[in-house]
Amino acid sequence: MIKKSAFLGVVVVVAVLLAGAITVSGVSNNKTSVDQAPPIDDSAGATGATTTQTTVPQQHTVVATNASAINRTRLAQYGTVETQADAQIDIRMPQSNVSAVERLPWVREVRPAMQPVPADVPGSSDGESLGVKELHQNGVTGDGVKVGVIDSGFDRDNPAIGNNVVTTRSFRSTAGDPAHGTAVAEVVTQTAPDSDLYLVSADTTTDHQRAIEYLANQDVDIIVYSISWPSVEDDGDHYLSDEIVSARQQGTLFVTSAGNEAEHHWEGDFQDTDQDDIHEWTASGDEVNSLPSPGVTFRGGAINAVLRWEERGDPSEYRLALLNPNTAEYVSIGRSRALSTETSRWTTISATVEPQPLALVVQHTGGPADDEIELVVFKGPRRIERTIPSSSVMAPGDVDAAVTVGAYERGKYVQSSGIASYSGRGPTDDGRRGVDVAGYTNTDLNSGFYDIFGGTSAAAPYVGGVAALVEEQQKGDPSPAEVESTLKSTSDDIGRSGADTVSGTGAVDAIDAVGSATTPTPTVTPTPTPTATVAQSGDRVFQGQESIQFGSQDFDTLTGVSGDAEGQVLSTPIPQDQTTGTYSADGTLNTFSVVVGQPRISDYEILNESGKDIAGSSVADVNAENLEVVVEYNFAKYEGIDLTIENPNGLESQGYVVNSPNPVQASGSGTQTVTFDVNLSDEDAGTYAITAEGTDDFDFGKASVSALVTVRETQQDPVERFDANDDGEIDIGELGTAATEFARGEIDVGALGAVAAAFAS
Structure with missing residues (x-):
């Protein structure tokens, strides 16, 4: 040793x-015009290419055979373990550790973690276009409607949104840029100024899955999602689909942007008539796609693009390369290994380049090359030479359970009103319309990050805010389908007659939508008196009980016949301080009588996974997933138990409760025991107040019991x-x-x- x-x-x-x-090589300025792309020579390298050290930790997503197979301790030997969602878990590790993780017996796949793209673009000011001032003046402000926003980060204390923020939560491993998320939240508050904001920060697809689940469990009415995933096939079946569908089933409307990729999107079959393994963008055999157009120098900076394809047969491989067409030199060559999911394969290129003429080239590197390919340039030039706007809607706008929003420009700074040229459009890859409605964009902001907020990133929170106004006004608790129907049926048709793949049913009209949702004032009818429970002779009744009837005879009063109750009068509703004891119809025990008792929770335990009572104590976060709250109480004949949990920020929620049991009522004066399953493992560290009490009358005194449990962050x-x-x-x-x-x-x-x-x- x-x-x-x-x-x-x-x-x-x-x-x-x-x-x-x-090391970074310089870019040659010698100009040698070429008509077609030159061969890609890996051995020669690429001018302007950047080499990344394999020791630098990068985010990866590990897909396991199933969720229970994931061994976090084992995985932590290779890097920093981050968020888990079902059978998918993120880890930050060096590239050199990937092979070792792939060899773990329970690992099905390891891939670089996908990153989202904010759906904002620069815009011209049109701050009057939201069309909601009249509604606000009439008192329609989204009061009490809960709106969740998922983004990379937020400035929760910013004056533009601070008064609306109820809670924040982060599933990220590092802090995210707050600019975009704060801007999205501000558009919501401009549209629905009294709505409640639930802000959730996320980074990878795993983070975003958990974020959607979290907000649905918080019972938010609307989720606003101004983010796109260019690497994901737009067929409605991918990482976020199940979470969005589940949220809708739980009563949450999911409003998302269509993306801003219409002017830098291309889709079609891979073509190679000259058999040189280079894709031909046109029938004439052009192999370069200029950024932004032929003869125009790219201004320099970062370029990110993704090429994806859905395999039609045997696996194929492709890669992207950046070419300087004047010098016939490749500036950057993407990886030849394809990334994959169950439904699609993709490859990416990411480079930072100096100002120069630039074009994209697609090379076939393996397999039969019989696929339809789809290109999205999501960072860099505002447009590309050869573009196909059709089917440019970005995930998760392709999910049928989402309300997908295009960008509608209107106002004195816009030459002509209509759908923005960049706005993503359908159809989806599986043939659905893709875009549901359009929303106003180019909004003046006050939060300090943007003067004018544009793109479908601004359109989606506008529509989400209008949905909050509709939610406030619509009778009862409208379902997501009812709110969506109202938005669509009252929208203004702005494109082809009828619904189309560019603008959906049209631009959302806030005044018409709220007007449609507002129902006439109904004729006032007396509220029926709740049916009283009939107590039989000899039954136990309780202090504080309101809806109770003394026998089928419905005695108005009873008289105490024993102890401290002797001579006391008992009537309904029973006061909370009524003297306990026996009461009868005639003041003797020979006629109808009841016993007045004190409602109480007689036993209250919070059990950890080992069955130990931790009320008033603490539990490690890793052991807080399967807590049980056991409540024994004596008033089960008349009502059940509510369990509420107050988090360290003082916010009360039932969302931490996995189940809410409805016990069979005990007969007579017997007691009943119920068990609630509670999960605090994914919550912030801190002290939680867990309160059990009766569901209606019995929420006072000994019928309401609270205990504190502290969740410790485990290292x-x-x-x-x-x-x-x-x-x-x-x-x-x-x-x-x-x-x-x-x-x-x-x-x-x-x-x-x-x-x-x-x-x-």
Whole structure:
């Protein structure tokens, strides 16, 4: 065994080995015009290409055979484990660890985590176009309607939205940019100024799945989602589909943007008539697609594009490359290995380039090349030379359960009113219309991040805000289908006559939508008196009981006949401080009588997974998934138990309760025990107040019991984490891994010290 004194030297050596270099080659300015794309020579490299060190941790998504098979402890040996949704879990790890994770027996697939794209574009001001001032003046403000917003981040204390924010939640591993999310939330508050905001930050697809589930469980009325996923096939069947459908079934309307990709989208069959493995964009054989157009120099900066395809037979491989057509040199060459899901395959290219002429090239690198390919350039030039706007709607706008919103421009700064040229449009890849309605865009903001907020990113929260106004006004608790129907049926047709793939049913008209939702004032009729429970002679009744009748004779009053109750009068409703004891119709025990008792919860326990009562104590977050709250009470003949949980921010919700049992009522004066399943494992660390009380009359005194439980954030034991071979000891290689992560700032000195102590022992 290596001596303790060698430890410091080991750490230093390992840290030194972390050093690397990133090299960038210059771009040639020599111009050599070409008609077609030159061959792609991997050995020659690419001018302007950036080499990334494999030791730098990157986000990856691990797909397991099933959710229960995921071993988080084992996975943590290769990186930092992040969000899990069903059988999918994210991990931040170096590329060099991917192969090891792929070899784990329960892992089905490992892929780079997909990142969303905000659906905003620069726009001209038209702050008067929201058309809601008249509604606000008439008191229609979305009061009490709960609107969830999912985005990369938020400035929750910003004056433009702060008074509306009820809660925030983050599923991200790192803080996200607050600009876009705050802008989306501000458009909601401009449209529905008294709505309640539930703001959730997310990054990867896994984060977003959890975010949708979370908001649905918070019983929000509307979710606004101004985000697109260019890597996802727009056929309505993908990562987020089940969550959106489930949210709708739970009563939540999901409003999303159509995306802004119409001017940089192309879709069609892969063509290669000259058999050089380079895609031909046109029938004449043109192999380059200029960014933004022939003879125009790209201004320089970041370019991100994705190419996806749904395989028609045997697997094929393609890749993207960036070509300078003047020099016939490739500026950047994308990876040839395709990424895949159950329904589609895709590849990406990402590069930062200097100003120069630029074009995209698609190369076939393996397989039969018999697929339809789809290109989306989602960062870089505002348009591309060869574009097909049709079917440019972005996921999750392709999900049938969502309300998908295009961008409608109107106002003095717009030459002609209508759908914005960039606005994503249908049909979806499986032939549905894709776009449901259009919403106003180019909105003046006050939050400080944008002066004017444009794109379908602004259109979706406008429609979500109008939905909140409709929700407030519509009779009863309208379903998502009813609110959607109101938005569509009152929209203004702005395109071809009738619904179409560009604008759906038309631009949402807030005044008409709310007017349609507002029902005439009904004739006032007396509220029927609730049917009273009939107490039989000898029954137990309770203090505070309101709807109770004394026998079939319906005695008005009874008289106490024993103890402190003797001579006291009992009538309905029974006061909360009524003296307990026996009461009869004639003041004797020979006629109709009842016993007045005190409603109470006689036993109250909060059990952890081991069956230990943790009321007033704490539980680790990893052990807080299957808590049981057991309530024994004596008034089950008349009503049940409500369980509410107040989170560390003081917000009360029943969303943490997995089930709400409806017990069979006990007969006579017997007691009843009910058990609630509670999950706090995914919630913020802190102290939760868990309260059980009667559902109606019995919510006072001993019939209402509360206990505190503190959820602790668990930090994995560093020795266990770095013991890769599970032998209970730390060897020199495992110590080196810990030192590497310490040098990158991923663990603190305390964790490194613990690993070093285990190594030296």
